Every structure is written in C-alpha cells, then in structure tokens.
Amino acid sequence: MNSGGLGELIAVQAASTYSRDRCVTGIHGLDEILRGGIPYGSTVLASGTCGSGKTTLGMEFLVRGALAGEACAHFTATEPSVKLLENIRQYAFFDMNMVDTGLINVFDMDVLYSWLGLDKSTFDLDDVHALIKSITDIVNTIGVTRLVIDSVTTLCYKIKSEQLIRDFLFTLGKKLATLGCTTILISEITSATENAHWSSFGVEEAIADGIVVMGDVERMGHLLRFLQVVKMRGTAHSRAKHAIELTPLGVMLTPMLKWGAQSDKASRWGA
Amino acid sequence: MRKNITFDQEDEDFFGQVGSFGVPKFDNEMHGGVPRGFTMVAFTETGSGAELFAKQFISPAEESENTLYISTNEAQPEIVRVFNKYGWPLDVNVRTIGEEYNANVLEKELLASRYRLEGFRLEDIQRLAQTRFVEDSTQDYLTEVTNEIMALGPYFRAGIDSLDFFLQRDDPGRVVAMIRMLQAHTQMYRGLLLIMVSVNGLPASVRQELSSIADMVLTFGVRTIGSDFETSMIVSKFRNAPENLKMLVFRVTPEEGITPETVERIA
Numbered sequence: 001m002n003s004g005g006l007g008e009l010i011a012v013q014a015a016s017t018y019s020r021d022r023c024v025t026g027i028h029g030l031d032e033i034l035r036g037g038i039p040y041g042s043t044v045l046a047s048g049t050c051g052s053g054k055t056t057l058g059m060e061f062l063v064r065g066a067l068a069g070e071a072c073a074h075f076t077a078t079e080p081s082v083k084l085l086e087n088i089r090q091y092a093f094f095d096m097n098m099v100d101t102g103l104i105n106v107f108d109m110d111v112l113y114s115w116l117g118l119d120k121s122t123f124d125l126d127d128v129h130a131l132i133k134s135i136t137d138i139v140n141t142i143g144v145t146r147l148v149i150d151s152v153t154t155l156c157y158k159i160k161s162e163q164l165i166r167d168f169l170f171t172l173g174k175k176l177a178t179l180g181c182t183t184i185l186i187s188e189i190t191s192a193t194e195n196a197h198w199s200s201f202g203v204e205e206a207i208a209d210g211i212v213v214m215g216d217v218e219r220m221g222h223l224l225r226f227l228q229v230v231k232m233r234g235t236a237h238s239r240a241k242h243a244i245e246l247t248p249l250g251v252m253l254t255p256m257l258k259w260g261a262q263s264d265k266a267s268r269w270g271a
Numbered sequence: 272m273r274k275n276i277t278f279d280q281e282d283e284d285f286f287g288q289v290g291s292f293g294v295p296k297f298d299n300e301m302h303g304g305v306p307r308g309f310t311m312v313a314f315t316e317t318g319s320g321a322e323l324f325a326k327q328f329i330s331p332a333e334e335s336e337n338t339l340y341i342s343t344n345e346a347q348p349e350i351v352r353v354f355n356k357y358g359w360p361l362d363v364n365v366r367t368i369g370e371e372y373n374a375n376v377l378e379k380e381l382l383a384s385r386y387r388l389e390g391f392r393l394e395d396i397q398r399l400a401q402t403r404f405v406e407d408s409t410q411d412y413l414t415e416v417t418n419e420i421m422a423l424g425p426y427f428r429a430g431i432d433s434l435d436f437f438l439q440r441d442d443p444g445r446v447v448a449m450i451r452m453l454q455a456h457t458q459m460y461r462g463l464l465l466i467m468v469s470v471n472g473l474p475a476s477v478r479q480e481l482s483s484i485a486d487m488v489l490t491f492g493v494r495t496i497g498s499d500f501e502t503s504m505i506v507s508k509f510r511n512a513p514e515n516l517k518m519l520v521f522r523v524t525p526e527e528g529i530t531p532e533t534v535e536r537i538a
Contacts, residue, residue, distance in 0.1 A: 082403050105400040114405040117383030130387040137390040138399075 020234045023146065023182040026064025027057065029242060029253025030227075038210065039234035041180050043173035045152075045205060047187040047198045048214030052225055053246050054186045057214070058148035059088050060250045061184055063095075065146040066103040072146040073138060077109035077154040078188075084150075093250040105142065109155065123158045128168045131155075136175045144181055152185040153200045166203045173207060191215070198230060209233040214244065217256075227253060276459060278425060286333060286426045290463045293327040296531045301506070301515050305487065307426065307461040309510070310454040312485035314470040314478065315433070319491035320502045320523055321467055325432040326350065327528045328465045330359035332428065338363040339429040341416055343436035346370050357528050366419065368412055368436060375410060413437045417449045420456065420464070427462040434468040438477065447480045454484050486510040504531070 022037030031037045038044055048054040055078075062072040076084050085106065088094050098104040113119050116130050123131070139147060149155065152169070159165045169185070176183050185208065187199050198213055199205040210232035216223045225244040229237045245252040289304035298304040305311065315321035322345070332338040340363055342350060347367050354361050391399065416437075420429050437446045450466065457464040468481065470490070482488050488508035494501050502521055509515035519531040 080403065102397070102400070105396075107400055108403060108405075110405050111399060111402045115383060115399060116386055117380055119405070126387075133390060134386065138396050141391065141393055141396055 033238045041177035042209035043183045044210035045208035046212045052214035066098045070145045073105045073144045075149045081106045081108045147183040150186040153188040169207045291331045293330040308458040309486040310464045311487040313489040315491040319493040321491040325430045335362040337427045341431045343368045425460045430465040432467040
C-alpha cells in the first residue's frame with residue numbers, strides 16, 4: 001500500500017463519518033427518516049394537497065424548536081394568524097405561552113404587506129427585494145433558527161414572472177442559510193401522485209434543499225395521509241412513503257407497508 | 272318621491288330669500304346676495320384669491336353649527352389664523368381633509384418606505400408580531416364629505432375648497448354624481464353651497480357638467496399689469512338673473528378681505 005492510497009482511504013473514511021449538524025425536528029418519526037434531522041440552514045419545501053397536515057407539521061416543527069429554546073417565526077399567508085392559532089390550540093404540543101413570550105413569532109403576511117406598502121395585486125422586483133429584506137431582517141434581529149412560510153404558493157401568486165419567483169426563493173433561501181435558519185416553505189399542490197409536480201410553479205422544487213411531499217392515499221376505502229421525503233441535500237434519508245397520523249399529541253409517522261398498496265390496488269380495480 | 276320639508280316662518284324671516292357672500296360690495300352687485308338653495312361652482316386660478324373668498328363666504332355663518340368648511344389643502348392652524356386675521360367667527364365646523372389624508376395615507380407611505388429602506392427595528396418586529404389585522408386605510412373621503420353636507424339642516428352654509436382633491440383620486444363621473452346630489456340637497460334645504468375647483472388640468476367635459484349643475488358659476492383669474500397683479504372674478508352664470516352676470520376686479524384689504532373695485536357688466 002503506498003502513501004497516496006492511505007491518504008485516499010483516510011479521506012474516504014473522513015467523508016463517510018462526516019455529517020452536517022442537524023436541526024432535530026422533534027416530529028415523531030421524521031428525524032429517523034432524515035437520519036437525525038434536517039441539515040441546519042436548509043430550505044425544505046413541504047408540498048401537500050389540502051388537508052394533508054402541512055400546517056400542523058410546520059407548526060409542530062416550530063413548537064419543538066421553541067421547547068428547545070430556539071426562536072421561531074411563522075409567516076401565515078393562507079389564513080389569518082388568529083384562526084391559525086385557534087386551530088393549533090387543539091394540539092397538546094402547543095402552548096399559547098410560546099407565542100406570548102415571543103418564542104414563536106406569528107406574522108400575518110397581509111399585515112407585513114400593508115406595512116411595506118405592498119397591498120397590491122402583483123409584486124415587482126423592488127417589492128420582492130423589500131419582502132426578502134424584511135423577512136431576513138426579522139430572522140436576523142430576533143435570531144430565528146426555525147422559520148415556516150405558509151404558504152409560499154400564496155405568496156408567489158403575487159409574483160407574476162417565473163424568473164422573479166426563482167430569484168425570490170433562491171435569494172431568500174441563500175440569506176436564511178447564511179443566518180443559520182432552517183426553513184420550511186409550505187407549498188400547495190393539487191395532486192401528490194407519482195406523476196404530479198411537487199410545487200405549484202415548478203421552480204420551487206429545483207431551488208429547495210429538500211422536498212417533503214404530503215398527500216392522501218386510498219387504502220381499503222379509507223383515505224390515509226402520507227409523507228414522503230423526495231429529496232434532502234446533505235443527508236441520507238428514506239424515500240419510502242410513511243403514514244401520517246395527526247394525533248392530539250402531534251404528527252406521528254409510521255412506515256407504510258408495501259403489501260397494503262398492492263392489496264389496495266387489487267381491491268380498487270376489483271381484481 | 273320628493274321629500275317635503277316644512278320651513279318655520281320665523282326661520283324664513285330670519286334667513287330671508289338671499290344669503291350674504293360675506294363680501295358686502297359683492298352682495299350689492301348681486302342685488303342683495305346669493306339666493307337660498309344655490310349651489311355655486313367657482314373655477315379658480317392659482318393666486319387669484321379664491322381660497323380667501325371661500326373662507327369669506329363661510330364667515331357670515333348664520334348658524335355656526337349648521338356651517339361647514341371643508342378644506343383639502345390647508346391645515347387647521349392656517350385656517351384659524353386667517354379667520355382670526357379678519358375677525359371672522361371661529362365656531363364654525365371645519366374639516367381638513369388634506370391633514371387627514373396626510374395622517375392616514377401619506378404617513379403610512381412614508382413609514383413603508385422607511386421599513387423598505389432601513390428595515391425593521393426590534394420594536395417594529397414586536398409590534399408586527401402582535402398585529403393581527405390590517406388597518407383599513409381605504410377611506411372614501413368623497414362619500415364622507417357628501418354625507419357630512421347632506422346631514423346639514425335647513426339654511427345650511429357649506430364650502431368645499433377644493434374639488435381637485437376628489438377629482439384626482441376618484442372617478443370624475445362619481446364626483447359629478449355626488450355634486451348633483453349635493454345640489455339637490457342644497458336646493459331642497461335652502462342651503463348655500465360653494466364649491467371651488469381649479470381650472471388648470473380640469474377636463475372640459477367635467478367643467479361643462481359642473482357648470483350645468485351649478486346655479487351660479489364664478490371664475491377667478493389673475494393677470495399681470497406692468498409689475499402688478501390684477502385679480503378678477505367673473506360671474507358667468509346666475510340662474511334666472513342674467514342681469515347679475517358681471518366681471519369684477521377686486522383686491523384684498525386687511526379690513527374686508529376680498530373687496531371688489533371695478534365692475535363691468537357682461538350681459
């Protein structure tokens with residue numbers, strides 16, 4: 001064995017033992033799927049059909065962070081924050097004190113738009129930059145390490161050009177990564193089947209560091225919620241579909257049995 | 272169906288058939304003053320003294336609580352200063368739309384540009400996180416002003432200086448429709464309504480519409496003669512009294528404000 005060979009071996013060993021610091025989500029089953037959590041500073045696209053548990057997943061991600069003493073922020077564009085907080089109160093993991101004490105900061109996008117003079121139907125380049133600046137300002141000023149934008153789809157509807165959406169997401173993701181903030185961008189999709197897009201505009205999925213797809217699958221006449229990690233840069237992960245249960249204690253992920261899918265297909269087609 | 276309003280005979284005797292313009296010499300020229308129920312539209316040029324005329328028109332204030340002055344350009348202190356200067360009553364109702372607009376809209380815009388340029392401070396972020404609803408800043412000043420004048424009782428006196436504010440922010444057709452309503456209200460309640468509107472940039476069609484609605488049309492002008500300015504007022508419409516159509520050259524005196532000097536009949 002020559003010295004070059006030894007050097008290569010050491011390098012390979014070092015590479016195989018190196019792992020990026022993780023943002024432990026605290027969500028039951030998700031950290032196991034991600035082999036320890038989301039790599040710090042990643043921007044993860046959580047795409048899902050309506051009612052698939054995206055908002056609950058996002059909120060629990062923040063609550064688990066807050067319980068660990070991290071500063072968290074939630075930007076809500078799809079529903080008023082008052083409604084969001086009322087809905088999330090039914091979960092045992094959520095404590096309103098976290099909002100009152102500023103561990104979880106909930107921002108209404110409508111209010112943010114109004115403060116920035118963005119109460120208009122479409123955003124131009126300046127508006128997009130103002131939005132990025134204000135979000136990163138908030139993250140930087142209060143030291144946010146976990147951020148959820150619910151949803152990026154609603155936000156991007158106001159940005160008419162695909163190029164501008166790409167710039168917005170890329171710049172925002174880059175700045176948040178620099179600030180060490182792990183971000184979940186919630187994206188609304190109409191279908192979560194194999195052939196479906198994982199994002200509404202098609203550009204989000206290419207820019208995100210990770211993609212988590214959530215949807216429904218029919219099993220024996222029942223609609224089961226599922227979650228699948230399609231992509232996660234910086235970590236090995238399971239690509240299998242996992243069943244999601246939204247329990248009063250929070251989101252619970254369990255592996256989905258493959259035979260179930262086959263038997264379901266058989267029963268659905270009457271074979 | 273036309274609304275029937277009964278007028279007290281005592282009030283009829285007190286208010287009379289005509290009201291003062293607030294300019295005694297002008298009242299004389301107009302054979303006593305302005306007939307009750309008249310809507311006057313004054314087309315103005317910058318520097319022609321029209322703003323002062325609008326305030327002077329308010330000054331007779333037969334019933335102070337039934338007198339309303341709406342200013343879109345001046346602040347309260349400036350109006351008070353002018354009223355004080357000429358010894359006009361201060362107990363009339365004054366609404367300064369320009370000030371309100373500055374506070375509600377322009378200050379918000381200024382703050383938005385500060386946030387965009389300098390970013391959020393910690394206290395801004397704390398406030399933002401606690402703000403759950405967007406404050407509605409879309410105030411319909413035109414409807415508010417219309418309602419305010421429509422709420423005035425019989426023999427009211429009101430002045431709007433100027434209509435430009437509304438024409439710049441609203442659909443001119445809507446503004447004209449509101450003026451039509453105000454004209455009907457003024458006529459029905461035997462009120463006196465003066466509306467100032469700047470002639471510069473005013474579309475000919477709007478000018479035509481306003482002129483046809485108005486019972487009396489005045490035009491304020493200013494021109495230079497040598498090194499002096501000459502201000503004039505032309506009465507180009509006076510419903511049912513063409514003998515009142517005149518051109519008056521006036522000056523502003525510290526004692527009387529607008530004071531006509533020479534008169535020329537144009538009809």
